[in-house]
Amino acid sequence: MLSNIVKEKLISIVTKENFADSKTERLVYSYDATPNFQSMPDAVVAPSNTAEVSEILKLCNEYNVPIVPRGSGTNLCAGTCPTEGGVVLLFKHMNKIIEIDEDNLTITVQPGVITLDMIHAIEEKGLFYPPDPSSMKISTIGGNINENSGGLRGLKYGVTRDYVIGLEAVLPNGDIIRTGGKLAKDVAGYDLTRLFVGSEGTLVVITEATLKLIPMPETRKTMLALYQDLGAAAKSVSKIIANKIIPTTLEFLDQPTLKVVEDFAQIGLPTNVQAVLLIEQDGPLEVVERDMKKIAEVCKAEHAVSIQVAATEEEADALRTARRAALSAVARLKPTTILEDATVPRSEIANMVQAINDITEKYHLTICTFGHAGDGNLHPTCATDARNHEEMERVEKAFAEIFEKAIELGGTITGEHGVGAMKAPYLEWKLKAEGIAAMKAIKQAFDPNNIMNPGKVFAKDSKKRVVITR
Amino acid sequence: MLSNIVKEKLISIVTKENFADSKTERLVYSYDATPNFQSMPDAVVAPSNTAEVSEILKLCNEYNVPIVPRGSGTNLCAGTCPTEGGVVLLFKHMNKIIEIDEDNLTITVQPGVITLDMIHAIEEKGLFYPPDPSSMKISTIGGNINENSGGLRGLKYGVTRDYVIGLEAVLPNGDIIRTGGKLAKDVAGYDLTRLFVGSEGTLVVITEATLKLIPMPETRKTMLALYQDLGAAAKSVSKIIANKIIPTTLEFLDQPTLKVVEDFAQIGLPTNVQAVLLIEQDGPLEVVERDMKKIAEVCKAEHAVSIQVAATEEEADALRTARRAALSAVARLKPTTILEDATVPRSEIANMVQAINDITEKYHLTICTFGHAGDGNLHPTCATDARNHEEMERVEKAFAEIFEKAIELGGTITGEHGVGAMKAPYLEWKLKAEGIAAMKAIKQAFDPNNIMNPGKVFAKDSKKRVVITR
Structure with a gap:
């Protein structure tokens, strides 16, 4: 809890309207989009300008009060969960x-x-x-x-x-x-x-x-390539780029994802195939047309069973929306949705997808995999129930094995979601003790009192690594 | 000078062939491409692998010996001049x-x-x-x-x-x-x-x-646009980009530069104009042709007196070579060549070129200006003589005013050359004391004994700023 003196000083900086510490208001900012993480802040403060932010930080630094800067809290790594209490900083007035x-x-x-x-x-x-x-x-x-x-x-x-x-x-x-x-x-x-x-x-x-x-690129085209074989879809990804075409978008959705998305969005997605690539190219019309033709040839050569080019912008938009809706769609399956972010070199996508499938089977889980295949950035997403402790243990083991495999393939534990509180225990797997020490030295240099979003990025303990036996 | 114990230990790490401390060998590595900076290292060491580098650093850290990692020493900020002695680290064996x-x-x-x-x-x-x-x-x-x-x-x-x-x-x-x-x-x-x-x-x-x-882009085209007015050339730069074309290259050469380059390279460059833009675009043929046509229109509308598209790759190559030769060409004028690196937002190029001309006149100097106009990155280059102390004082004052002006226009003291020893006294002009303090904290975190290239980036004293009166 904040001391009275800190509370008063915060109010004097931001005015009463921009300070909140009722239970209801604190509850609202006790979690973000990451399941299974919740912790109450002591207060919620909305500064109006940089000078006020500076005053708040000086004050919190003096009194050792944690600061959690927060946008809309949509992150998926518990990056804005106030794990050690303190002040949540909102930017609703600094939005110009x-x-x-x-x-x-x-x-x-x-x-x-x-x-x-x-x-x-x-x-x-x-x-x-x-x-x-x-x-x-x-x-x-x-x-x-x-x-x-x-x-x-x-x-x-x-x-x-x-x-x-x-x-x-x-x-x-x-x-x-x-x-x-x-x-x-x-x-x-x-x-x-x-x-x-x-x-x-x-x-x-x-x-x-x-x-x-x-x-702004002049034009954009969207294509779906359907596969009965996961490996063929993954191979198409590498082949397109090895053919020296860099599409704007090269997204992957596996069959479980396709089924839940179609069930949710009803846009006529094929659900009888093993995998889909959503491919977009933008740029000058003649280049886009040429690239899309070449991409279609590559996909066919890699045994795509069907290739569909969106005829209208509405059709293309429906496809993109379907992909963007993947998380919401999976979230309808069970009460808890855990979306992960393992990332590998593009050439290892096929191996990574295979490993995710094997791990899913081993632990009897529901995992839908989709993601930015061109970036090697996959989102295996588990539909589960946080109240089922036995299943949650299996989920945790499965994700640990997924991270382990990603690193084994030259990848990383997070491609775009960040470390936050959620991935912190795994960070050492990627960076080793020496890499963590180098980053901690920077943290210490900027924030010697550890008031800035404490408990994020750096964990108190590293998870033990799974020993993979072959 | 290195103590005997450090010398012996260095030899035991890299073997005798890869250790040198004779006066001749030290002299060779006492300077880099930056005029007016020279300082003798104590030894020159060429490790063969990462493990040896690690051993060398541990040793130097223990004995507080400065380390200056050096490639070919082509930098222009005295970044590899061993200003505080110590060991120059060469990578001639780590070149695979x-x-x-x-x-x-x-x-x-x-x-x-x-x-x-x-x-x-x-x-x-x-x-x-x-x-x-x-x-x-x-x-x-x-x-x-x-x-x-x-x-x-x-x-x-x-x-x-x-x-x-x-x-x-x-x-x-x-x-x-x-x-x-x-x-x-x-x-x-x-x-x-x-x-x-x-x-x-x-x-x-x-x-x-x-x-x-x-x-690799499929094709590339090169164009020269000639101007009798500096401002028109600069304005063309902004206009091309405001027309939503991003050329690969958008280089600027003023008349003094054109004259010395033509004198040096003899490739038929026009020397009777005030400024030249060297413009290149690459990509698919149809896009390049369309962009070049639009660029030519913009240049004409901005009063280019002539536009020449290179007919062959050899012709284009000659133009590029002429631009690349600018420094060497200016260097023939006088014994000392000081190439600077003031950078401004692209929209301020015309103002910056004007300011450089005014400052050149004010201090009666020979300054040729060329550079990456599309990046707002100009290289005012002064042909002078380091032995003429009176002139060198004027040179220093002129460059200080150029940096001052660049910062006033929202720019920076260095766009691509780095800070090194040369720009270190000016860094605070860009970053203010608080910014320098933040960077120093990082330096201290990584290198508490200050063995890594000491004397670079951070100066003992900041130059006093010129007071601009209007």
């Missing part, structure tokens, strides 16, 4: 688009802007901001930056990190710093911009961001 | 291309590989590594990574940082860590990969890198 600069192709925003609102404002100018996390309808750009969010267009266009070129950030000691700028190139010192992107609120509070924009 | 992975579109290399050798090996596979620093014929990829090198294709394709996806690095304490991997997406903890890129050898020694490759 400050400027769209059409000469320099940049947008400058406050962290609380809803991602899709920002994208609409950008598209009105004929410009393009490619990162499109599935939660973009409700996520904030501040949350996207803190998590380095990915999306369906990462293969060709990269992720949030690749578009952040300048930041204003507040350090735990209250210092306000600016990194980068409206600059295509800047090597004045260490790359703090990219260090802060994806740092999950554990180093600084981001109060403003300048993002790079690009011209 | 480990693997080109055509499925995952990656190359894995040791730091000592010559950039152009690497690019040739990549191009043989029909793949493309875009960063092309002007020194690429002799620079090493390790040097490029440490400096986050740019080049002529940065506008469309980004810089070195955008292609480094995995690193092996040795920390000052001897720990060997691995970051990233052959992964399109990885958010497992802080982005150490990008933190190390551009860290100028002040944090870690990079011993292996995995770089992202892309398919």
